Each structure stands twice: as structure tokens, then as C-alpha cells.
Amino acid sequence: MSWVGRHAIAAGLATMAFTAVGCGSEGSEGAGANGESLCASDVLYEGRTYIKLSDAEVRVGQKLGTATTPPCRDTNDHVDDVPESSENAYAVSGISPDVVIAVGSSPEQAEPFRVLRSDKSVPPEVQELIDGS
Template sequence: MSWTGRSTGVLLAAAMVMSVAACTADSGGGGEESASCVARYTYQDRSYRDVANVNFTLGRKLGAATSPPCEDTGGRGKGEEPVTTETAYEVDGISPKVAIAIGDTPKTAMFFAAYSGSELPPEVQKLIDGS
């Protein structure tokens, strides 16, 4: 293989690693990492992130939750970024300050928890553990 061919391969591999890293987290300057491509929503001035493998029961409709756009593409101006709005629902047995479900319909609603860092609230951990 020629030098040019090897160089191109190395550059492509490096670009792939950089794009994956950009889509996993960005540094917020305050020491805490904030994920840029994970499902995030805001409801009543609280931020929520999706949590997988949670067995929950949907409660009543709360209102609208908004999701900022994924910030992994660079180059777009702030005014051009679309904001997604979906319906927020209560999760039976848990305060909306801790967790909500979000989706276009009750059947498509997914579980979202308000937490910082990697610690889930104990109420959410109980649902995951099945307690």
C-alpha cells in the first residue's frame, strides 16, 4: 500500500473517532459533562434524560416538554436550530420533579429522569430493580 493510501486510512479512522466522541459528550466548563446527542427534555424548568429498562405505569397528561437539538454538527447558527416539543405525562408513584414520561402518545411515551451526573434518584432505581 502506498504512503498516500495509508495516510488516507489513518485520517478516515481518526475522523470517525472524533465524530463518535463529539456525539457522546461535550464539556460544559463547570467540570460536569453534558451529553449532546442523548434524548434530553425540559419540563417546568427541569432537565430530564432518558432512562432505559424502566418498568413504569403512565399517569395523567402534564403538558408540553421541549427538547433542544443535538449539538454535534457544529456549523449551524443558534437561530436555525429546531426545538422538539412532545407531551409529558406523570409516572405513577413518582413526583414529576423526579421523573416523567414523554411521547407523542401514551403508547410511545418513554421514561425520563431528572438527575445530575451518573446517579439516578432512588425512586427510579427501585423501578429498574423491580422493587
């Protein structure tokens, strides 16, 4: 097999592996026992991607705007595709919205989300929330 052929096969396998992991992000909760989507814990707000911040207590502040959950097709069964949706985005007391927001239908229902950095590092403010919970 030629050098080009081997690299084409490797690229194809890498694409399949990437597709197989679905829309989930590192640090997100992933699919639950009830079959929820792998990417249901990602939201977009002001051009940034945020992932659900589990096990962190935050104080929700004023409404900032709207966060969007992108559409997701993390299964081969298109019946289970999750359409795009929107919810309210709220400030989190003491932390910049560039780092953490809360998302939900109301301040009482809002859950914290942290920004997803390209280097996958956890901002110090987020680590403090995680350690304090």
C-alpha cells in the same frame, strides 16, 4: 512559557474537550447506529432537565403539559443540527414528576425520563424502577 500562557492553553483544551462531547448527558443513550443525535434523549420540563431512562417499565398517567427537547449541534455539520421540539409530558404512576416523567406523542408511545441532578446521583425511586425491570 509563562504561567498565564500555560493556563490559557489548558483552558482552551478543556473547552475543546467539553465541546467535543456534544450535548449528551451522562446516563443518556447517546448516538445510535442510525446516526441519531447525542442529545436527543434530553428533555426540559418545568425548568428541570430529564434524561432518558432506558430499560425501565412504568405506568403512564395523566398528561402534565409539554416537555421540550432543546436544539442540538453535536456535530460540525450544521445540516444535521436538531431543532427544538416539543412532546407531551405525562405523570408516572407512584412517582413525583419532580423525579420521573414519561414523554411521547401519546400515553402508549411515552417513554420514561428521570431528572438529572447536579450531583449526578440516581434518586431512590429511579433505582427501584431500574432494579425492578
